[in-house]
Amino acid sequence: MLSVKWLRENVEVMKESLAKRKTEADLDSFLRWDGERRRCTREVDELKYLQNKKSKQISQFKKESKDAVDLINGMQHLAAKIKKLEKRKKELDNKVTDFLLNFPNRLHPDVPWGENVEVRRWGKIPDFNFPVKDHQEIGEHLGILDFKAAAKITGSGFVLCKGLGARLERALINFMLDMHIKKGYEEVLPPFMTNTSSTMGTAQLPKFKDELYKLDKDDYYLVPTAEVPVTNIHREEILKEDKLPVYYTAYTPCFRREAGAYGKKIQGMIRVHQFNKVELVKFTTPETSYDELEKLLQDAEEVLQKLGLAYRVVKLCGEELGFAASFGYDIEVWLPSQKKWLEISTCSNFESYQSRRASIKYREKLTGKTRYVHTLNGSGLAVGRCVVAILENFQDEKGNVRIPEALAPHLGGVEIIERG
RNA sequence: GGAGAGGUGACUGAGUGGUCGAAAGUGCACGAUUGGAAAUCGUGUGGGGGGUUAAAAGCUCUCCCGAGGGUUCGAAUCCCUCCCUCUCCGCCA
Known part of the structure; x- marks a missing residue:
């Protein structure tokens, strides 16, 4: 706040x-x-x-x-x-x-009015000389995605990954985490439920309680993103300036009620109530937070580069920017079935909005005074949507899917997913 | 789930109704000492909200001893509720 x-x-x-x-x-x-x-x-x-x-x-x-x-x-x-x-x-x-x-963060002056502004593109948008299928069709054809079974087990808006589909998710998680640790992020595996104070600290509460799954008997919420548990690692702490910046990366499943999305057509696994995500979180001084945001964005982009997926980066306009964010970017991956860009990561600088709520400070070496840290985070990346992008972008005429080379070591050398 | 113990400042830890925002120690910062360092000595060292100020500094008031209520002229200290941690028992991956 x-x-x-x-x-x-x-x-x-x-x-x-x-x-x-x-x-x-x-x-x-x-x-x-x-x-x-x-x-x-x-x-x-x-x-x-x-x-x-x-x-x-x-x-x-x-x-x-x-x-x-x-x-x-x-x-x-x-x-x-x-x-x-x-x-x-x-x-x-x-x-x-x-x-x-309940009051949103102030915006950085560079936040655009009106619409998102494209910053850059990377990669080649693939040409297909055959009618492309969407990920749902491909996934079901290959027997790696099963929406019917998930609906039976739980309800609509869930997906069951099977065989190489499950292995692909797991491979992507490891691939991303391994990349980020090399960049100096410390891997953490946090609890997947958070209490009221933590959930308030990152601003999911009180305003967005309808988006959250709440446990009935305990005062806990299922995490909608790893941002919540990871940012709260340092809630009510005063960090030493020497320690900054602090980098964390974490895999968690993300649980979202998507209460406002019921009217919309839910397309396969693009919008589901539970999905996997690898998150990047930083704690920095106010002076360095915007440089750190650029670096964080690059770290997220690099995942798509290694996978060979075409994407673009957009600067978020005021209307699209999250409630707690001052400034941010979206990374959007190319989606052949819709010939559209699909959001696969949001990278935001919250400045001191979350740190003031959660009381996360640092002691400035020069003055000995305490100041609020700046918190940043970004998806690096949404795993489920990565699967969507891989299935669609690397499909062939027969409905088989080529696996990006970079992923091979994490997938036991599998190069192609074929109908089994 | 049952029984017990406990939650005090960056940390350890004293304090059971009045001058306690809190002893002592550690750590940290600055200074002295030193060729430099260690050791030693000295000084300082929490946070929130008001007021004063153009603003900052400074000064000043107030609140904070897990959280919230209560008793009292007065509460870290007594009472109630809740939360958390630890130990033992039970259950269990």
């Missing part, structure tokens, strides 16, 4: 941010609550000062075995008054906090 102080003093700046996002917020109410809150705080503080002073006198009297009855008289009245005011103060505190928790 944003700092109250900053928001109070930068309402006009924020209005532009909101307009870019095409959202609205009741900033007037916020300012009113905040003003009243401060008046109330001041009053409470003054009364407490009085109370503390008298308490000390009482204590002194008792020590000297003097009668303190006169002093104690009237204190009850004061205590009651304070209690009443504190209740009001708490209400106002809550209003301000709730507002901030």
